[in-house]
Amino acid sequence: MAHSTNDGREANGKTVLLVEDNLHNRRIFAGILKHYGYQVVEATNGVEAIEVLNSTRPDIILMDLSLPVKDGWEATREIKDMPALRDIPIVALTAHAMDGDEEKARAVGCDGYLAKPISPKQLVIEVDRFLKGH
Amino acid sequence: MSKGFTETGITRALDPRGGLGFFQRFQYRLLGYLLALSIASSVVAGGIYYSRQVKFVEAEQAKRGRTLIRNLSGQSELGAYAGDATFLFGPARRAFQENDVSFAVIYNRKGKPLLRMVKPGVSVEVGLSKQLLRQVLSNPGGGPVQRHHVEYNDLLAPITSIHDDAEESLFGTQINPSLVAIGVARLGLSRMPAKQKLDEVLRWGIYLALIVLAMGTMAALVLARQTSKPIMALARGADEVRRGNLGYQLELTRSDELGLLAESFNRMSAKLRETVESLAHLNRNLEQEVVKRTAELRRSRDFVALLNAPLQLDKLLDSALRALVEQTGAPVGAFYLKRVGGELELVVSQGAHAGAFRDPDGNSPAALAATARTRRPGTTHPLPDDHPLTVECPQVRGILCVPVLFQDRLEAALILGLHPSPSPELIDFVEHAASELGIAVANARAFTAAERLAKELERRNVALLQQRDQLLEVSRLKSEFLANISHELRTPLNVIIGYTELVGEGVYGPVNPDQSESLAGIIENARNLLALITQILDLSRVEAGRMKVKLKEVDLNQLVREVIDHMAPLTKDRPYNLSALLPDEGLRGRTDPIMVRQILINLLSNAIKFTKTGSVEVRLQIDGEDLHLVVEDTGIGIRHEHLELIFDEFRQVDGSSTRQHGGTGLGLAISKKFATLLGGDLVVESEHGAGSTFTLILIRAKIASATGEYPLPELAVTIGESDGTFDE
Numbered sequence: 001m002a003h004s005t006n007d008g009r010e011a012n013g014k015t016v017l018l019v020e021d022n023l024h025n026r027r028i029f030a031g032i033l034k035h036y037g038y039q040v041v042e043a044t045n046g047v048e049a050i051e052v053l054n055s056t057r058p059d060i061i062l063m064d065l066s067l068p069v070k071d072g073w074e075a076t077r078e079i080k081d082m083p084a085l086r087d088i089p090i091v092a093l094t095a096h097a098m099d100g101d102e103e104k105a106r107a108v109g110c111d112g113y114l115a116k117p118i119s120p121k122q123l124v125i126e127v128d129r130f131l132k133g134h
Numbered sequence: 135m136s137k138g139f140t141e142t143g144i145t146r147a148l149d150p151r152g153g154l155g156f157f158q159r160f161q162y163r164l165l166g167y168l169l170a171l172s173i174a175s176s177v178v179a180g181g182i183y184y185s186r187q188v189k190f191v192e193a194e195q196a197k198r199g200r201t202l203i204r205n206l207s208g209q210s211e212l213g214a215y216a217g218d219a220t221f222l223f224g225p226a227r228r229a230f231q232e233n234d235v236s237f238a239v240i241y242n243r244k245g246k247p248l249l250r251m252v253k254p255g256v257s258v259e260v261g262l263s264k265q266l267l268r269q270v271l272s273n274p275g276g277g278p279v280q281r282h283h284v285e286y287n288d289l290l291a292p293i294t295s296i297h298d299d300a301e302e303s304l305f306g307t308q309i310n311p312s313l314v315a316i317g318v319a320r321l322g323l324s325r326m327p328a329k330q331k332l333d334e335v336l337r338w339g340i341y342l343a344l345i346v347l348a349m350g351t352m353a354a355l356v357l358a359r360q361t362s363k364p365i366m367a368l369a370r371g372a373d374e375v376r377r378g379n380l381g382y383q384l385e386l387t388r389s390d391e392l393g394l395l396a397e398s399f400n401r402m403s404a405k406l407r408e409t410v411e412s413l414a415h416l417n418r419n420l421e422q423e424v425v426k427r428t429a430e431l432r433r434s435r436d437f438v439a440l441l442n443a444p445l446q447l448d449k450l451l452d453s454a455l456r457a458l459v460e461q462t463g464a465p466v467g468a469f470y471l472k473r474v475g476g477e478l479e480l481v482v483s484q485g486a487h488a489g490a491f492r493d494p495d496g497n498s499p500a501a502l503a504a505t506a507r508t509r510r511p512g513t514t515h516p517l518p519d520d521h522p523l524t525v526e527c528p529q530v531r532g533i534l535c536v537p538v539l540f541q542d543r544l545e546a547a548l549i550l551g552l553h554p555s556p557s558p559e560l561i562d563f564v565e566h567a568a569s570e571l572g573i574a575v576a577n578a579r580a581f582t583a584a585e586r587l588a589k590e591l592e593r594r595n596v597a598l599l600q601q602r603d604q605l606l607e608v609s610r611l612k613s614e615f616l617a618n619i620s621h622e623l624r625t626p627l628n629v630i631i632g633y634t635e636l637v638g639e640g641v642y643g644p645v646n647p648d649q650s651e652s653l654a655g656i657i658e659n660a661r662n663l664l665a666l667i668t669q670i671l672d673l674s675r676v677e678a679g680r681m682k683v684k685l686k687e688v689d690l691n692q693l694v695r696e697v698i699d700h701m702a703p704l705t706k707d708r709p710y711n712l713s714a715l716l717p718d719e720g721l722r723g724r725t726d727p728i729m730v731r732q733i734l735i736n737l738l739s740n741a742i743k744f745t746k747t748g749s750v751e752v753r754l755q756i757d758g759e760d761l762h763l764v765v766e767d768t769g770i771g772i773r774h775e776h777l778e779l780i781f782d783e784f785r786q787v788d789g790s791s792t793r794q795h796g797g798t799g800l801g802l803a804i805s806k807k808f809a810t811l812l813g814g815d816l817v818v819e820s821e822h823g824a825g826s827t828f829t830l831i832l833i834r835a836k837i838a839s840a841t842g843e844y845p846l847p848e849l850a851v852t853i854g855e856s857d858g859t860f861d862e
Contacts, residue, residue, distance in 0.1 A: 022629075024629040024632065024633065028632035028636050032636055032639065117628040119635055121639065
């Protein structure tokens with residue numbers, strides 16, 4: 001399932017692991033990120049994400065929290081438990097701007113938090129900012 | 135004295151024999167008074183007698199003295215004249231022979247004693263003084279001169295002689311031309327006889343006084359006894375009464391006040407006895423009555439206790455009938471219960487089988503029907519010899535029919551088979567029992583009905599609980615649906631917006647200006663739809679009471695700055711930028727930042743929408759206890775008549791405005807509701823054509839909540855402190 005494209009602007013050499021079960025969201029976020037020069041590796045659930053991480057080391061992980069099979073909470077906890085992967089920043093994406101979600105996400109190890117709806121350009125801005133700041 | 139009527143005091147006062155001091159006793163006091171009176175009167179009487187007797191004796195003696203001295207002087211004329219004692223001896227002797235004459239002396243006119251005779255033991259001064267002689271001689275015709283001596287009366291009288299010629303007296307005084315004093319006769323008259331006589335008088339006086347005294351004393355004694363005796367008798371009588379000898383009668387027949395008193399006492403005593411006897415009689419009757427009543431009560435109580443136990447009608451009647459038959463000794467008995475149709479049906483019987491409680495014609499007893507009709511308590515009816523009851527139970531000669539009533543309504547009826555003449559007490563008891571039974575039957579019926587009702591109620595409760603559970607489930611599903619719809623509506627919209635933006639960004643190849651404008655149109659309307667959905671859901675959550683206020687410590691300055699940054703893109707085709715006027719000091723408060731943010735966004739989007747030129751400004755300011763978040767614009771403003779309406783849902787000032795400016799008309803309604811939830815308010819000032827000023831008022835510690843079930847919003851404001859401490 002994992003593949004990468006870079007058919008837009010100049011590649012910036014950064015790889016993003018996008019974990020998102022919704023096809024359209026995945027295509028939109030991947031599309032805009034690639035357009036702005038990111039290499040994007042996609043996964044649709046927590047299990048796939050961890051599989052990807054066995055072979056690829058991304059610069060940042062965008063993790064939807066509500067996922068089938070293994071949700072984002074669990075996947076994040078596992079990733080942060082692995083010493084080799086612990087320092088990869090994870091930004092949580094959530095559709096429910098529920099009170100306390102941000103705190104909970106940070107508690108399981110998320111380094112950032114973006115509440116949906118997120119416009120494609122906004123996502124790029126946030127990811128740029130995050131990678132520059134870290 | 136105040137303790138005078140202690141028990142001993144009364145006893146003492148009532149005891150006629152003892153206790154009182156001697157002088158306290160009336161008898162002796164009276165006696166004392168009477169004795170004093172009789173002593174006084176005897177002394178007075180004796181004194182008067184004595185003094186009269188003394189005067190009399192003295193007068194007698196004086197008279198005798200005068201007679202004796204006159205005789206002596208008269209008889210001594212010759213001897214004196216002759217100066218010869220021989221002639222004097224005879225008269226002197228005669229005088230001297232008198233027992234009471236102590237001495238006799240005859241003097242010549244010169245005072246020389248011519249003769250003297252003195253009784254032995256009498257001392258007498260014979261010589262006469264000249265003065266005395268002259269005094270005696272100077273009055274030859276007068277009475278004797280009297281001188282008092284201790285032992286005798288010394289009487290001196292002149293001895294006179296009749297002379298024709300006046301003769302000069304010895305002293306040259308012409309005394310009397312016819313009488314001439316020629317000597318002096320002197321006589322000592324002993325006081326002894328008078329004294330003896332007076333002593334005798336005194337003795338008699340004393341005797342008299344003593345007699346008077348004795349009589350007085352006796353009279354006093356008699357009087358005192360006469361007076362005090364009835365009083366003592368009264369006291370004794372009162373004492374007798376006190377000791378319980380009621381009706382004690384005094385034997386005192388007198389016509390005076392004491393007699394009246396005694397009569398009164400006797401009447402009182404008799405009345406007392408009568409009263410006490412009638413009281414005792416009454417008491418005895420009462421005791422008998424109490425014993426009787428107690429027995430009746432015990433029977434009633436046992437019966438009532440019996441009735442209180444079972445609440446099922448047939449059990450109740452069965453045990454009641456057993457008890458009645460046992461208590462009355464009736465050989466047979468039966469209970470009839472009134473059924474729904476009104477007829478009486480035999481429910482339980484004792485002593486005879488149910489069939490026996492029918493008249494010979496096979497019908498239920500006519501007497502029972504009469505009782506049911508009249509409801510007259512306790513009627514007895516004789517039974518004919520061929521009545522089934524009599525046949526089955528020969529000692530039953532009659533029946534007692536008693537209606538069992540509750541609040542004047544026939545509940546049941548009782549038949550007791552009886553001996554020929556039941557006692558009134560027995561009938562009373564049965565009637566009383568029947569009245570208690572009426573209540574019990576009504577209770578049992580009510581209990582049955584209540585039980586039925588309770589079952590029905592329980593059934594309905596169960597149904598209601600099921601319904602409630604269903605409703606709760608529906609409500610939960612609805613809430614879930616609302617939550618889901620929010621997600622399910624937004625997700626595709628976000629996808630639409632996302633793809634559109636992606637295309638617009640040229641991710642899939644270049645877009646020309648027409649395409650770009652169309653894509654922008656898609657995005658704008660999709661966003662409007664998203665906003666509408668969000669607002670409708672917010673509103674429904676507020677109205678369903680599901681919108682929860684979540685208080686947090688909020689840096690309000692930062693919140694305003696963030697919202698302005700967020701809204702800035704909306705002014706890109708406006709000739710102004712959003713401006714903010716914020717306090718220099720950090721202004722923090724405790725409130726719900728999401729709601730405040732939503733309100734500010736709504737106000738700003740409205741302001742920008744209706745302000746083509748001019749300015750839109752946000753101000754954060756403190757007003758006393760309140761904090762004001764103000765959004766002021768120079769836009770088209772609001773007509774005065776519309777000011778009341780702008781906070782209503784789905785309302786813009788007019789239809790054309792909606793078309794012209796877009797928007798849902800929900801923003802202000804939601805903002806107003808949020809402001810209320812926050813314990814504050816949202817107010818507006820506006821003038822048509824001259825802009826509007828919306829003010830969100832956040833009130834510190836204001837007790838106000840739209841629903842009343844959320845934590846009270848409060849706003850703590852600190853100025854000049856950024857260390858995160860709050861004053862509340």
